[in-house]
Amino acid sequence: MRRRNTQYAVRNTQYAIRNGILRLATVLLLAFILIGAAIPYWGVVRAQELTARPDNPRLVEAERRLDRGRILDRNGQVLVRSNIDADGIAHRRYPYPQLAPVLGYWSLKHGTAGIERAFNDPLRALPMSFRASLDQWLYHRLPVGHDVVLTIDLELQRVADQALGDVRGAVVLLDAQSGAILAMASHPTFDPARIDEDFARLKDDPGRPLLNRATQGRYPPGSTFKTVTLAAALQEGLVYPGQMFEDGDETLYVEGFPIHCDNNPRGVNRFDLAHAYAYSCNLTFARLGLELGTKRFKEYAGRFRIGREIPLEIPTATSQLANDPLLMSQVLLASTAFGQGELLVTPLNMALVAATIANNGVMPQPYLAEQIQPRDAEPSAIRNTQYAVRNRRILGVPITEATAQQVRDIMITSVQDGYARRAQIPGAVVGGKTGTAQLGGEDTEPHAWFIGWAQKAGDPDARTYAIAVIVENGGEGSLVATPIAQQVLQAAVNADRTGN
Incomplete structure (x- = not known):
């Protein structure tokens, strides 16, 4: 048991x-x-x-050692590169820091901006090829970033920066047919290589150097906007080239507000449409705005991208037009038609207005990046391949070719026999319009404007360059902005002559 x-x-x-x-x-x-x-x-x-977490120490260390791709101008000039020190740490270098509003910056502390942000992935060699991924996994080799080739021409950029000088303002120069931006100056600027040391100061600087005035600055356009009103009135058949006006000594009262020709240097009462534009008669263009009416005026403003986004690789602001209740006011409609009133535009937008006139009524889509180029590839092997950044596109056709030709002829008169005569270039056909945007207050100087285009004379197939220039509180557009535009356009036309 x-x-x-x-x-x-x-x-x-x-x-x-x-x-x-x-x-x-x-x-x-x-x-x-x-x-x-x-x-x-x-x-x-x-x-x-x-x-991808920012607190990943391995990622931070990899970023510190990554040989980011270079940023090049259209001719292969280096605008941004990385230098690797003895400890294997990469330092971003900007040989031409004046272009910082376009190039942006790269910083582990403050992130990225501009082209450095827009093309951050290819500059970091992303997405990686299978071979690069294998090398990184097996041998811990960091990839070498791809190069980004811009449309910027460094030589024309230098001219734009030098012509603009130390004032606050912007210059936009583009190819009127393709939309390629050849120069984009915004002053004051900053040194992106010192962004970590200077960021707090730059952010509080009243001059706002971190703002790209060319794409994000919004200003009253002054008389440059008469170009849009002129194009709309011609397109709608409200006026015709050669039409005569007896507005020189007249005063138009709109809801009790007097409008007259402030600029009548010849002292004549009778002049044609071209000279009403060339000598910037507010009364004539107020009449045209009132004849267009609120609905048609807003429609044409929208066609020229006022109040609509302008796509670009870097941030852009949208030009602003008063809403319907305000524009129903006849006095506001009249004043907006000659470039004052409730209207704010960007220099990029006004450069596209000039480009549309020069390009037979077709508005090109602007762009800054031409191609992405692997570091070990031959440039000739990259063009027209999968690395091309974009195909040519347009933003719209605001007016017909016939109307554009009429506006071009009037803009040529403005340069040959008007306030824009300082834009003349020997051996080139130039059209343009000055602007002096009043800001209100006797002690505040107006903004100085010029928009226009230029093409080598005698060669209809030559490239046409469109430009917009603004100098903040610069005074008279004809005296300040126009000479700046002339220098830049002349450099562009001369470069075209030499085949550069």
């Missing part, structure tokens, strides 16, 4: 041990299954999210 009890106790003990081992094995098996499932989940499904 005692022996039987002992055997029973032994069997119970063995059973309990087996059950314990089985339970332990089951727990361990489940744990291994969970671990096995977690590894691919975190290592594959959530890998990109984890590695």
